[in-house]
Amino acid sequence: MFLEKMKVIKQKEIAILEQKYNQSDWDIAASMPKGRSLRNAIESSSFAVIAEVKPASPSKGIIASNVNPVEQGLSYERGGANVISVLTETEYFHGKSESLTQVQKAVSIPVLRKDFILDPLQVLESKFLGADAILLIVAFLDRTTCIHLANLAHQLGMEVLLEIHEESEVDTALHVDADVIGINNRNLHSLEVDLVTTSHLRPFITTNVPVIGESGIHSLEDAKTLANANINGVLVGEFLMRHENPSRAVAELKTVGEQQLSKSR
Numbered sequence: 001m002f003l004e005k006m007k008v009i010k011q012k013e014i015a016i017l018e019q020k021y022n023q024s025d026w027d028i029a030a031s032m033p034k035g036r037s038l039r040n041a042i043e044s045s046s047f048a049v050i051a052e053v054k055p056a057s058p059s060k061g062i063i064a065s066n067v068n069p070v071e072q073g074l075s076y077e078r079g080g081a082n083v084i085s086v087l088t089e090t091e092y093f094h095g096k097s098e099s100l101t102q103v104q105k106a107v108s109i110p111v112l113r114k115d116f117i118l119d120p121l122q123v124l125e126s127k128f129l130g131a132d133a134i135l136l137i138v139a140f141l142d143r144t145t146c147i148h149l150a151n152l153a154h155q156l157g158m159e160v161l162l163e164i165h166e167e168s169e170v171d172t173a174l175h176v177d178a179d180v181i182g183i184n185n186r187n188l189h190s191l192e193v194d195l196v197t198t199s200h201l202r203p204f205i206t207t208n209v210p211v212i213g214e215s216g217i218h219s220l221e222d223a224k225t226l227a228n229a230n231i232n233g234v235l236v237g238e239f240l241m242r243h244e245n246p247s248r249a250v251a252e253l254k255t256v257g258e259q260q261l262s263k264s265r
Helices: 002-020 023-030 038-043 069-078 097-106 120-129 143-155 167-175 196-204 220-227 238-242 246-264
Strands: 048-053 083-087 111-114 133-137 159-164 180-184 211-214 233-236
Touching: 002 120, 023 120, 038 048, 038 083, 038 159, 038 180, 048 069, 048 238, 048 246, 069 083, 069 097, 069 246, 083 097, 097 111, 097 120, 120 143, 133 143, 133 180, 143 159, 143 167, 159 167, 167 196, 180 196, 220 233, 220 246, 233 238, 233 246, 238 246
Parallel strands: 048 083, 048 233, 083 111, 111 133, 133 159, 159 180, 180 211, 211 233
Antiparallel strands: none
16 A cells, blocks of 8 residues: 555654754754745635646656756746645655755745655654645544644644545544645545545535645646636646646646636636
């Protein structure tokens, strides 16, 4: 199972972080400036796009070789992206921690760290890398840990994108102080994708927290489909990474999403 394999990988990385950081680092991180607001960026647009720097994936393998994360991020920003997501997971997604730092310094919009976080030290590391926000995956965490990590992120001036995939995870999502809730159309156990997941789960999210759809968006039509679910935006990686003009692709995603939302409201 993918998530079980990922936990083994992350435990090894956490062991390295235990040797790297000490209590004084927490004090330093807590005194650092607050990051850019993920939630405000999502709510600033009728249909937001979180554009992802994603070199590879476990289901598709290499998506784009020799990626220049800064050029990619700047291209997304020029196209009107609201947020940039940077994969830092190395094994399956070929991400790099330094890519996040480089992108965050180059752009003026929030940068989300996309990784499999299960320990406070990874939250601390995220702050030092320059993340404005982190991803927490309910399927990867128990409720107590999820709440604790979200609170730590907020204490360090970062926001939280909380990801769910199943109806059973909604209750946890409503009890975590998330800034944005993401509905992942991909089952992280089987890696199968079903766009219906977003429209199915959206009505159960009864808070005012912005909601985005994630995964499986390979065309403008897919973006239209998700916009019909009354969401605030989408997180898109592979489609943008493969596109010959990422700036234009972001702009087109925003346009079709906005148009579809205006029709359905």
